[in-house]
Amino acid sequence: MRRGWPAVAAASMVVLTACSSGGGGTSAAPSVNADPVKVTGSITVLTNRTDQLGDGTLDKYAAEFNKVYPNVKVKFEGMKDYEGEVKIRMNTENYGDVLPIPSDLSIAQFPNFFSSLGSSEELSKTYQWTDYATVDSKVYGIANFGTVTGFVYNKKVWADAGVTAWPRTPEEFLADLKAIKAKGQAVPYYTNYHDGWPLRQWTDAIGSPSCDEGAKDELATAAQPWAAGGDLNTIDSLVYSIVDQKLSEDDPTTTNWDQSKVMLGTGKVGAMYLGSWSVSQMRDAATKAGADPEDIGYMPFPSTSGKLCSVLQPDYKYAINKHSRNQEAARAWLDWYIAKSGAAQAEQGISSVKGSELPATLKPFTDNGVQLIGQKQDKSAVVKKIDKGAEINLDAPDYRQKLVDIARGAAPGDRDGYFAELDKKWSQAQKTVNG
Numbered sequence: 329m330r331r332g333w334p335a336v337a338a339a340s341m342v343v344l345t346a347c348s349s350g351g352g353g354t355s356a357a358p359s360v361n362a363d364p365v366k367v368t369g370s371i372t373v374l375t376n377r378t379d380q381l382g383d384g385t386l387d388k389y390a391a392e393f394n395k396v397y398p399n400v401k402v403k404f405e406g407m408k409d410y411e412g413e414v415k416i417r418m419n420t421e422n423y424g425d426v427l428p429i430p431s432d433l434s435i436a437q438f439p440n441f442f443s444s445l446g447s448s449e450e451l452s453k454t455y456q457w458t459d460y461a462t463v464d465s466k467v468y469g470i471a472n473f474g475t476v477t478g479f480v481y482n483k484k485v486w487a488d489a490g491v492t493a494w495p496r497t498p499e500e501f502l503a504d505l506k507a508i509k510a511k512g513q514a515v516p517y518y519t520n521y522h523d524g525w526p527l528r529q530w531t532d533a534i535g536s537p538s539c540d541e542g543a544k545d546e547l548a549t550a551a552q553p554w555a556a557g558g559d560l561n562t563i564d565s566l567v568y569s570i571v572d573q574k575l576s577e578d579d580p581t582t583t584n585w586d587q588s589k590v591m592l593g594t595g596k597v598g599a600m601y602l603g604s605w606s607v608s609q610m611r612d613a614a615t616k617a618g619a620d621p622e623d624i625g626y627m628p629f630p631s632t633s634g635k636l637c638s639v640l641q642p643d644y645k646y647a648i649n650k651h652s653r654n655q656e657a658a659r660a661w662l663d664w665y666i667a668k669s670g671a672a673q674a675e676q677g678i679s680s681v682k683g684s685e686l687p688a689t690l691k692p693f694t695d696n697g698v699q700l701i702g703q704k705q706d707k708s709a710v711v712k713k714i715d716k717g718a719e720i721n722l723d724a725p726d727y728r729q730k731l732v733d734i735a736r737g738a739a740p741g742d743r744d745g746y747f748a749e750l751d752k753k754w755s756q757a758q759k760t761v762n763g
Contacts, residue, residue: 357446357466358648358655360663369654370401371425371661376410376644379586379609389669393661396668400657411525421651425658428644429469432723434712435461438468442647443655445470445662455666455680457642459705469645472666473677475603476628476638476690476700477532480610483625485514485598494627494636494696498537498566501630505575508598517570518588518597521580521732524725529602530563531722532639534703536629537562539637541701548707548714548762551755554747561747562632564731568743571735580732589613593624601629605643607689608676626689628698638693640700643677710761717757720750 361367373386380386381404390402405424407413415430417423418441429438444466445451451467452458461469486492489508495501505516520526535543537559547553553560570576577583591597593614600606604626611621628638646666648658665671672679676687686694693700720727727750733739734746 357444358659360656360660364397364660365399367397367656367660368399369657370403371652371654371657372403372405373661374410374414374424374427375404375406376428378406378408381406389665389671392669393664396664397657397660400660402661421649423649425649425652425654426646426662427649429461429647431644432712432721434709435463436709438463438647439466439650441650442468443650443652443658444468445648445659454682456678456682457645457680460642461645461647469647470662470666471642471645471680473605473643473672473675473679474640475605475643475677476640476693477529477536477603478601478626478628478638479599480592480602480604480606480624480626481599482514482592482595482597482623484620484623485595488513489598495630496636497632498562498569498630501566502569502573502575505570505598506573509575514596514598515577515591516575516598518583518591518600519571519576519580519732520583520585520588520600521729522583523585524729526585526600526602527567527725527728527732528723530567530728532603532641533563533601533629534559535639535701536637537632539631539633539635539699539701542704544711545704545707547754548710549758551758552751553754554750557632563629564728564747565743566630567728568731568735571732572743580736590617593617593621594619595623599627603643604687604689605675605677608674625692628693635699636696637699637701640678640702642680713761714754714757717760718750718753720753 375381375386377386386404393402394400410428411430414423414427415433429442438461446467448458448462448465448467451470455470457471457474458467460471461467485508486504489504489511491504491507495504508514508516535541540559543559550558554564555561588597588600589610590613592600593610594617607624607626610624614621614624628636631637646662648655648662652658667681672684673687676689678684678686715722730739731746734741734743
């Protein structure tokens with residue numbers, strides 16, 4: 329469950345100066361006593377997984393943790409609008425003890441809010457993706473797991489429409505959605521427009537159409553990212569076409585994330601663009617609704633390069649509040665949860681612990697020769713500055729919600745005009761940032 333994008337843009341402006349004076353917390357990386365019984369304290373763990381909070385999953389993890397660390401009390405606090413709510417709370421020192429790092433918080437700000445977990449040289453020997461949270465050779469967050477990008481889909485819905493192979497191009501993908509619509513038994517694609525954050529997920533596809541691990545870094549110098557041939561053009565053109573060709577729900581303003589899982593699980597929806605973490609949630613929803621969880625599959629984004637590629641990247645990075653009074657207990661939980669709890673495997677995620685096996689969900693990817701690629705981070709700070717200056721915010725749903733509104737006739741304009749507007753904003757901000 330990934331929630332909480334609509335309030336991000338408003339909150340981030342406040343957070344830029346929050347806690348910048350440092351103070352409190354510890355400059356040394358919190359360690360854990362070799363004797364677990366001597367680790368004491370009460371910690372609050374913030375979570376975006378309100379579903380796991382409600383069904384007792386997190387409490388079960390805490391119970392297992394307490395078998396090792398009996399004198400640490402773990403309390404969870406869930407937020408439906410996680411990104412928006414937690415970033416507002418980060419204007420204070422009260423943002424839990426352990427928390428997922430908000431997605432659009434600049435990496436340069438991590439030391440203002442989080443405790444160092446140790447040197448990148450040491451932690452990178454054990455964990456993948458430490459570079460996503462490293463500042464001045466210190467790591468401030470560790471991902472629970474990695475996820476690939478693509479479409480979670482109902483295999484039976486697609487097969488009933490006569491589609492037996494993954495679409496390899498955007499045009500084939502649209503043709504397959506039309507076949508599903510013609511069958512008349514399911515909404516081909518569900519935008520989850522109302523909750524917002526699922527529309528932001530499409531940004532994670534950057535690199536997939538072109539099979540280019542440098543695609544995000546290239547945004548630092550690309551004057552027109554939405555021009556024909558670019559990944560953002562391919563990605564957002566597909567969003568636009570799905571809605572414009574009436575291959576999505578009738579009224580996107582009434583979508584519901586929790587209900588969408590049931591709809592896809594029971595064959596009332598054909599597909600949604602989400603990270604591979606979503607498969608386990610859709611299968612759970614199918615099981616609870618009496619449908620077959622094996623109907624849920626996962627496919628890569630269609631290609632413009634001639635080969636299918638999927639971006640492999642970390643999910644939320646977990647960090648320790650630098651103002652926490654229970655640094656040792658917080659570190660004990662963070663280390664145990666990521667390396668020992670089995671949460672990554674339960675989510676069908678790719679564990680950040682090096683040497684872990686790929687989840688069964690991704691076996692069809694390896695069987696069909698899908699290439700898993702990373703995304704370079706060399707110019708991520710520059711891209712963030714340009715994005716902020718352009719007031720587009722690739723890591724929030726707003727601009728893509730407007731794209732949907734244009735496509736469905738609820739806002740003036742057309743696709744090419746909107747892309748030209750985005751390119752102009754990007755180009756102007758780029759000149760300011762790059763000089």
